[in-house]
Amino acid sequence: MEWYMVFALLGTGLAAGFINTTAGGGSMLTMPLLMFLGLPANVANGTNRVAILLQNVIGVRTFHQKKVLDFTTDYRLAIPAIVGSVIGALFAVEIKAELLEKIIAGLMVLLLFVVVLKPDVWVKERAGAVNPKPTFWQYIIFFFIGLYGGFIQMGVGFFLLAGLVLGCGHNLVKANAVKLFIVLIYTIFTLGIFMFHDQVDWKAGLILAAGNMIGAWGGAHFAVKGGAKYVRYVLILSLAIVILNLFGVFG
Secondary structure (H helix, E strand, O other): OOHHHHHHHHHHHHHHHHHHHHOOOOHHHHHHHHHHOOOOHHHHHHHHHHHHHHHHHHHHHHHHHOOOOOHHHHOOOHHHHHHHHHHHHHOOOOOOHHHHHHHHHHHHHHHHHHHHHOHHHHHOOOOOOOOOOOOHHHHHHHHHHHHHHHHOOOOHHHHHHHHHHHHOOOOHHHHHHHHHHHHHHHHHHHHHHHHHOOOOOHHHHHHHHHHHHHHHHHHHHHHHHHHHHHHHHHHHHHHHHHHHHHOOOOO
């Protein structure tokens, strides 16, 4: 591997790790890069999971040290997400990629309007809304989010944040911590599936992961120190860039 490829993986991983830890959409940077470096799309999809896994180990550990994440109560929503992610990784949905991208973009446009027009919902934890025991519908919602994440991964962080903020009542800092934990747990299973099918490039994955881990460490500290107000600004910017990219504005 050429030296410039190593630096490209490290730099892109650093940016993606920060974005994934404070908002979402970092895989929109890493997936195109992995394919640009010559990896087939399915191998790039599997290789990206290596960086996601190690990135989230750092992010989850940092949020836990900062007393944002409580493993004794925050694990429950990971269960339906794991089930959904395994199914998503095992079976490919028969849908054209172009149509899927437009559907995702439409949902993210809607989410962007909610983030911009209802800032208090994202910044403040809603008193009485946070239930340590998820409801039946929350389990269903997170099953489908896991299904999407296991199949595609790109953009799943936005849907997890929406579910955790709008559906569970968390503020953005807490939601980001729980999001990372959920993705960490289900990525263990989905990465195993890609490994079984020999669709992981370990050299590229580990180099990318080094950058992601540094970015995740910085992102988690930024989220805790800056608070939900500043994390919301990062979320708005990330959503806007991802939406423009999905609609082909950047080529």
